[in-house]
Amino acid sequence: MTGEAERSPAPTVDLATPGRALAVAAHPDDVEFGCGATLAKWAAAGCVVHHLVCTDGSKGSWDPGQDVADLVAQRRDEQRAAARALGAGGEVAFLGWPDGELEAGLRQRGQVAWWIRRLRPDVVLGHDPWKRYRLHPDHRHAGFLTVDGVVAARDPHFFPEHGVAHHRPAALLLFEADEPDHVERVGEGDLTRKLAALEAHRSQLRSTMSVDVGSPDAAAQLDAFHQRVRARLVEHGALAGVELGEAFKLVADL
Numbered sequence: 610m611t612g613e614a615e616r617s618p619a620p621t622v623d624l625a626t627p628g629r630a631l632a633v634a635a636h637p638d639d640v641e642f643g644c645g646a647t648l649a650k651w652a653a654a655g656c657v658v659h660h661l662v663c664t665d666g667s668k669g670s671w672d673p674g675q676d677v678a679d680l681v682a683q684r685r686d687e688q689r690a691a692a693r694a695l696g697a698g699g700e701v702a703f704l705g706w707p708d709g710e711l712e713a714g715l716r717q718r719g720q721v722a723w724w725i726r727r728l729r730p731d732v733v734l735g736h737d738p739w740k741r742y743r744l745h746p747d748h749r750h751a752g753f754l755t756v757d758g759v760v761a762a763r764d765p766h767f768f769p770e771h772g773v774a775h776h777r778p779a780a781l782l783l784f785e786a787d788e789p790d791h792v793e794r795v796g797e798g799d800l801t802r803k804l805a806a807l808e809a810h811r812s813q814l815r816s817t818m819s820v821d822v823g824s825p826d827a828a829a830q831l832d833a834f835h836q837r838v839r840a841r842l843v844e845h846g847a848l849a850g851v852e853l854g855e856a857f858k859l860v861a862d863l
């Protein structure tokens with residue numbers, strides 16, 4: 610046999626549109642980067658999309674003189690605006706753990722499980738905690754909280770003090786996947802809404818999108834950012850032979 614038989618199978622494409630989806634992120638803006646176009650597509654098809662953000666985003670500034678309380682409030686507003694730009698229509702919840710200090714402990718796991726039980730999503734989306742050589746600890750921890758939160762939410766004897774019924778989602782999609790095996794096909798309109806949602810995170814334009822608002826180069830920089838996001842969707846789509854997509858690790862056996 611050649612290596613042909615050992616090659617991983619072609620990625621699956623497109624889950625059925627869920628009635629409810631919950632995206633769990635370390636920071637405001639991670640959901641929009643990781644799965645914004647997919648959520649925009651589902652929202653347009655009637656899915657209620659919820660956000661759960663684990664940290665307060667308080668490290669998200671390069672300005673040493675930045676007032677941290679103001680930044681936290683601004684980033685919450687930006688996350689709500691981003692959800693609207695996606696057409697999300699669900700809740701935007703914040704656990705409020707300090708940025709950079711998120712831990713995947715039992716208490717945090719209980720919080721994520723509580724939100725899964727309360728919102729009863731058909732699909733949960735989150736960071737792939739097994740992404741190799743990922744530096745930011747919050748992304749790893751938020752990924753483990755998502756996976757562990759699903760396990761805790763689905764079984765009735767975990768966190769009985771919740772006082773809310775257990776809930777088993779049908780599927781888990783991990784973005785920034787180490788071994789992507791599923792692609793959600795998206796269209797130009799979904800890409801446009803993803804970009805609008807990313808730009809709603811105004812405080813992050815300079816640090817994560819390399820757009821220096823107010824500089825004469827801002828328009829060109831924003832265009833370059835759009836091109837980078839589009840290139841990523843082209844790259845992800847190519848995994849499944851589609852024009853534009855977002856790639857995930859799919860865990861369907863929950």
Ligand SMILES: [Zn+2]
Pocket residue numbers: 635636639748
């Ligand atoms: Zn992040």
